[in-house]
Amino acid sequence: xxxxxxxxRHKVTETGTPVTLRCHQTENHRYMYWYRQDPGHGLRxxxxxxxxxxxxxxxxxxxxxxxxxxxxDFLLTLESATSSQTSVYFCAISDGGLAGSEQYFGPxxxxxxx
Amino acid sequence: xxxxxxxNSMESNEEEPVHLPCNHSTISGTDYIHWYRQLPxxxxxxxxxxxxxxxxxxxxxxxxxxxxxxxxxxxxxxTLRDAAVYYCILRAGYYGQNFVFGPxxxxxxxP
Numbered sequence: 001x002x003x004x005x006x007x008x009r010h011k012v013t014e015t016g017t018p019v020t021l022r023c024h025q026t027e028n029h030r031y032m033y034w035y036r037q038d039p040g041h042g043l044r045x046x047x048x049x050x051x052x053x054x055x056x057x058x059x060x061x062x063x064x065x066x067x068x069x070x071x072x073d074f075l076l077t078l079e080s081a082t083s084s085q086t087s088v089y090f091c092a093i094s095d096g097g098l099a100g101s102e103q104y105f106g107p108x109x110x111x112x113x114x
Numbered sequence: 115x116x117x118x119x120x121x122n123s124m125e126s127n128e129e130e131p132v133h134l135p136c137n138h139s140t141i142s143g144t145d146y147i148h149w150y151r152q153l154p155x156x157x158x159x160x161x162x163x164x165x166x167x168x169x170x171x172x173x174x175x176x177x178x179x180x181x182x183x184x185x186x187x188x189x190x191x192x193t194l195r196d197a198a199v200y201y202c203i204l205r206a207g208y209y210g211q212n213f214v215f216g217p218x219x220x221x222x223x224x225p
Contacts, residue, residue: 033213042201042215043158059214090157099146099205100165103213105157 004106023091031094032074036087134187136202151198
């Protein structure tokens with residue numbers, strides 16, 4: 001299995017509080033992605049990174065920011081959590097950014113915003 | 115982004131082959147066809163991908179129609195561990211960032 005960990009694995013927080021989720025990889029892969037998964041929507045891309053300090057927005061980026069200061073870590077921040085951000089969040093990595101490359105997913109973080 | 119359509123659910127008997135269909139009639143020439151699966155409470159797992167030619171790996175085979183408007187994931191001998199949601203995805207974009215998961219096909223494997 002690809003070396004991807006996510007922390008925390010579960011979190012409950014209140015509306016309006018900031019939340020940071022961490023994705024850590026030991027594979028030295030260049031590309032990293034954050035997705036959210038909600039019933040009826042499959043997985044949707046939030047942000048992605050194509051190198052240290054190189055990030056861009058995905059399909060559902062509003063209300064989220066990311067940072068990547070080193071290859072192994074990709075942080076997802078909810079500046080002010082809302083109930084609509086209750087979801088399961090998955091991080092993924094890839095050693096090739098092109099469309100023909102595989103992605104490896106982490107175990108997920110279940111976030112509940114009350 | 116090009117979209118895919120899959121049946122909501124399928125059933126198979128254990129140790130029999132399974133053919134999971136996917137339609138992608140608006141596929142573009144640079145879209146790769148990827149298949150992932152997801153077991154309950156786990157992250158998606160890569161299964162196979164291809165561009166134009168049929169592909170085989172240790173997990174499955176991917177048959178791509180000549181016009182690329184449809185594809186079929188083939189599990190040669192289904193096991194109970196293959197029960198999962200299977201996603202057919204078209205991946206595009208310079209950084210492969212156009213990677214849209216639909217609702218997928220829930221495969222049940224009967225003993």
